[in-house]
Amino acid sequence: MKFLLISLLISIPTFAKVVLIDPGHGGEESGAVGYLDAKKTRRVYEKDLSLRLAKRVKEELSKTTTTYLTRSLDRQVSLQERADLADMVKADLFLSVHFNSSTNPKGHGFEIYYLDNNSNVAASKVERSENLNLKGEELIVNQILVDLVVQQTVSHSRELAAKVHEKIKPVVKGYKVIDRGVKPGLFYVLALSKRPGLLVEAGFISNPGELHTINQEKYLKDLARAIAAGVQAYLDKK
Numbered sequence: 001m002k003f004l005l006i007s008l009l010i011s012i013p014t015f016a017k018v019v020l021i022d023p024g025h026g027g028e029e030s031g032a033v034g035y036l037d038a039k040k041t042r043r044v045y046e047k048d049l050s051l052r053l054a055k056r057v058k059e060e061l062s063k064t065t066t067t068y069l070t071r072s073l074d075r076q077v078s079l080q081e082r083a084d085l086a087d088m089v090k091a092d093l094f095l096s097v098h099f100n101s102s103t104n105p106k107g108h109g110f111e112i113y114y115l116d117n118n119s120n121v122a123a124s125k126v127e128r129s130e131n132l133n134l135k136g137e138e139l140i141v142n143q144i145l146v147d148l149v150v151q152q153t154v155s156h157s158r159e160l161a162a163k164v165h166e167k168i169k170p171v172v173k174g175y176k177v178i179d180r181g182v183k184p185g186l187f188y189v190l191a192l193s194k195r196p197g198l199l200v201e202a203g204f205i206s207n208p209g210e211l212h213t214i215n216q217e218k219y220l221k222d223l224a225r226a227i228a229a230g231v232q233a234y235l236d237k238k
């Protein structure tokens with residue numbers, strides 16, 4: 001506990017701009033699974049799609065800013081390891097990239113989350129699938145961490161989310177992906193990173209129609225460009 005509090009150095013962006021992009025899941029942990037065909041032979045894993053999008057965001061953003069990935073291969077990385085990397089590279093911002101899933105195959109849309117406490121039922125479902133690596137005692141300790149980090153970062157993260165949202169809005173509309181807006185959520189990877197940041201859920205893997213759209217190279221590229229532009233707009237203002 002003492003160690004945890006000592007290590008609670010919260011980093012707020014200053015002059016040096018370093019962005020850490022975090023492709024969700026990896027290795028044994030596939031995240032959500034979807035199928036491109038009715039026979040369920042053409043499978044798409046969230047871990048692969050999130051890596052594809054994250055790499056494209058890095059490509060775009062690194063034109064103007066120092067960027068790193070928490071993983072560039074298909075390998076398992078714990079939430080804590082992802083957060084430790086933020087310290088190692090002295091990241092100013094942490095961007096976690098995910099895709100959504102629902103038991104309702106009609107579930108669809110694009111969401112941006114920033115770290116904050118909330119009591120929204122729909123958000124809780126997303127939180128559950130993205131916070132899988134943490135349990136029991138760890139969760140209690142992390143609740144203290146969450147409160148402290150929220151206090152220090154929420155205004156920055158909300159502003160970052162608004163900038164990114166502004167840029168992605170026309171893109172998702174062009175692909176007929178519903179814009180579900182910006183929401184607060186309790187994502188431990190954001191809390192553990194101790195930085196302003198956000199987590200995107202860039203469409204529903206579980207919706208076969210939407211999966212065809214979000215699996216397109218062009219969608220990922222256009223979206224990456226918009227996310228990078230939003231991040232840049234935020235950094236320019238700082």
Ligand SMILES: [Zn+2]
Nearest residue numbers: 024031098099
């Ligand atoms: Zn995920």
